[in-house]
Amino acid sequence: MERAKKSSASSRAGLVLPWVAFLQLVLMAGSGLVGVDALRFEVPAAATKCIAEEIQPNVLVLGDYSVVSAGDASHRITVKVTSPYGQQLYFQENVQVGQFGFTTKEGGNFMACFWMQNAPQTLTISLDLDWKTGVAAKDWEDIAKKDKLDGMEVELRKLEEAVESIHAEMLYLRDREKEMRNINEVTNARVAWFSIMSLFICLSVAGWQLWHLKSFFERKKLL
Amino acid sequence: MEIDLCFRIALLVLLASCVAGPVQGIRFVLDRKECFSHEVHWEHDNVDVSFVVIKADNPWSFNRLGVDLTVEAPNGRLLYNGHQKEDDKFEFEAPVRGFYRFCFSNISPMHETIDFDVHIGHITSREELAKPEDFDPLLHQISVIEEALYGVRFEQHWLQAQTDHQAIMNEAMSRRVIYKALLESAALVACSFLQVFLLQRLFERKLGKGSRV
Numbered sequence: 514m515e516r517a518k519k520s521s522a523s524s525r526a527g528l529v530l531p532w533v534a535f536l537q538l539v540l541m542a543g544s545g546l547v548g549v550d551a552l553r554f555e556v557p558a559a560a561t562k563c564i565a566e567e568i569q570p571n572v573l574v575l576g577d578y579s580v581v582s583a584g585d586a587s588h589r590i591t592v593k594v595t596s597p598y599g600q601q602l603y604f605q606e607n608v609q610v611g612q613f614g615f616t617t618k619e620g621g622n623f624m625a626c627f628w629m630q631n632a633p634q635t636l637t638i639s640l641d642l643d644w645k646t647g648v649a650a651k652d653w654e655d656i657a658k659k660d661k662l663d664g665m666e667v668e669l670r671k672l673e674e675a676v677e678s679i680h681a682e683m684l685y686l687r688d689r690e691k692e693m694r695n696i697n698e699v700t701n702a703r704v705a706w707f708s709i710m711s712l713f714i715c716l717s718v719a720g721w722q723l724w725h726l727k728s729f730f731e732r733k734k735l736l
Numbered sequence: 737m738e739i740d741l742c743f744r745i746a747l748l749v750l751l752a753s754c755v756a757g758p759v760q761g762i763r764f765v766l767d768r769k770e771c772f773s774h775e776v777h778w779e780h781d782n783v784d785v786s787f788v789v790i791k792a793d794n795p796w797s798f799n800r801l802g803v804d805l806t807v808e809a810p811n812g813r814l815l816y817n818g819h820q821k822e823d824d825k826f827e828f829e830a831p832v833r834g835f836y837r838f839c840f841s842n843i844s845p846m847h848e849t850i851d852f853d854v855h856i857g858h859i860t861s862r863e864e865l866a867k868p869e870d871f872d873p874l875l876h877q878i879s880v881i882e883e884a885l886y887g888v889r890f891e892q893h894w895l896q897a898q899t900d901h902q903a904i905m906n907e908a909m910s911r912r913v914i915y916k917a918l919l920e921s922a923a924l925v926a927c928s929f930l931q932v933f934l935l936q937r938l939f940e941r942k943l944g945k946g947s948r949v
Contacts, residue, residue, distance in 0.1 A: 552760055552854075553773035553835070565763040567896065622763070639773075644762065668878050675885045682892050689899050693906055700910040707917030714921045718928040725932055733943055 551641040553581065556590060558632045565624040568646055569681055572617050575650035576625060579610040581639035588638045590627050597621025606630065614650070620685075648674045761853040761893040763790065766803060771839040774854050776830045784855040784890050785816070785838065786825040788897035791904050793847040801844045810834030823901075825894055830856075851897035855890040857883045 556562045568574060580588055587609060594603040594613055597620075603613040607630065617623065627640060648671055657667045730736040764770065776783065785807065792801050802820030807828070809815055815828050815836075820843075830836070842848055859879050 550760065550856075551775070552762065553775075555771065560767075563764065566761060567763065567900070644760065665875065665878070668875070668882070672878065672882060672885065675882070675889070679885065679888055679892060682889075682896065686892070686896060686899060689896075689903060693899070693903050696903075696906045696910055700906065700913055703910065703913045703917075707913060711917055711920050711924070715924050718925055722928050722932055726935060729936055729939070733939065735939075735943075 550645075551577070551579075551643040553639055553641050555637050556627050556629060556640050558629055558634050558636045561626050561628040562640075563624050563626040564642060564644065565622050566644065566646065568617050568620065568623050569678075569685060570617050570620040572647050572678075573614070573650045574617060574623065575612070575614045575645045577612050577641075577643040578625075578627070579641050581641055582609075583639070588629065588632065588636070590629050590638070590640065592625065592627055594623070594625045596623060647678045760855070761851065761897075763849060763851045765793075766840050766842050766848045766850050769839065769841045771837055772852070772854075773835045773837050774856070775835050776833055776856055778858050779830055779833045781830045781856050781858045782827060783830050783836070784825075784827045784853075784857070784887070786823075786853045786890070786894045786897075787840070788823040788851045788894065788901060790849040790851055790897060790901050792844075792849075801842075801846065801848060803848060803850065804841045804843075806837075806839045806841075808837040808839070810836065823894075823898065851893075851900070853890060853893050853897075855886060857886060859883055 552564075554562065554564075576594070578590075578592060580590060589607040589609055591606045592603065592608065592611060592613070593601060594615075596602055596618075602615050602623075605611055613625075625642070625644070627642075629636070629638070651674070653667055653671065656662070656670070662670065727736065760774070787803075787805060789801070789803060802822050804820065805816065805818045805824070806814060807816040809831055811832055811834075813831065816826060818824055838852070838854070840850060840852075859876070
């Protein structure tokens with residue numbers, strides 16, 4: 514009896530399970546598509562458009578870009594991603610769709626630049642850019658499969674990573690604030706010392722004037 | 737098997753509910769006019785927008801120059817119109833779904849670096865689900881927490897942008913103090929030399945022309 518019950522339950526689940534798994538895959542794959550959370554902007558023919566972000570070190574960055582097709586015209590753009598020290602991290606010429614990913618080694622301004630080569634001067638194309646950093650950039654489907662996590666655990670782990678990134682950014686803000694405090698104190702000291710120096714120079718120059726003019730008048734036998 | 741199926745359905749539900757956008761904070765250089773579009777997938781979503789002018793191209797500009805920002809809904813309605821602001825943070829409820837347009841325009845001749853952040857938050861309510869019995873209050877609470885965390889990150893990004901601007905301004909101020917003091921001293925010394933020279937010349941001329949004492 515027990516075995517029959519179990520087999521009927523499993524056969525019911527067996528009918529529903531592939532459908533659920535398929536939908537799950539579709540949804541997970543769908544959330545990785547460019548159009549979902551992308552920012553759309555225009556790239557004119559003559560100019561270079563650059564999008565940058567201040568990113569902490571050791572953060573995973575993922576970028577998806579695609580040219581928004583207007584009608585049947587297929588325009589191509591050139592992409593270049595650079596690190597804060599000018600090092601080129603990604604370069605692709607004349608593409609329509611693409612993806613780049615890297616882990617930041619240092620903190621700073623990471624920039625993605627887009628421009629068109631050999632395009633008519635009046636052309637302006639729309640570009641979709643999905644720029645994800647940190648928690649959003651990780652492949653959660655892959656992590657869930659590797660570590661065999663269920664839905665709840667995946668979400669909780671995402672929350673944990675989000676909290677950790679907030680903490681890291683808070684520490685960075687604190688360091689930045691300390692630097693600014695130092696600069697402010699240096700500026701305060703500078704204002705005081707340089708004002709005294711100015712006053713000293715003013716008085717000494719006035720004294721020199723008096724002495725020089727007195728000796729001049731004595732020479733001219735007026736005093 | 738039953739439990740596995742339950743969890744898979746729960747995961748589906750959760751994914752369907754939490755595909756709302758994480759924060760998209762970017763920096764760009766504004767020349768004259770720059771427009772961005774972002775898609776909002778569900779109506780009545782809460783959209784948080786913030787922008788901060790980090791610096792102007794000219795290092796000697798004495799204060800930040802403001803920019804104009806307009807936010808346009810897909811149905812053409814103007815949701816926000818800001819004039820000459822150096823930073824702002826606001827939110828609105830999206831009336832319809834579709835592409836929302838954020839346009840910045842700059843009337844000053846200098847290029848400005850702007851930090852722009854958009855966050856669209858959505859939490860699936862019980863009514864939106866296809867099968868209301870799939871609604872799991874625990875997963876719903878987790879998605880509420882996730883949304884709150886994204887809100888915290890949004891605020892933090894704005895704070896970071898403001899701090900960056902303050903840091904640039906402070907360094908500029910520190911340098912200007914020295915330049916001002918040196919310039920002042922040089923001007924004083926030059927002025928006093930000029931005074932002495934002119935007085936000497938005046939007296940020599942008068943003594944040369946006039947009668948001897």
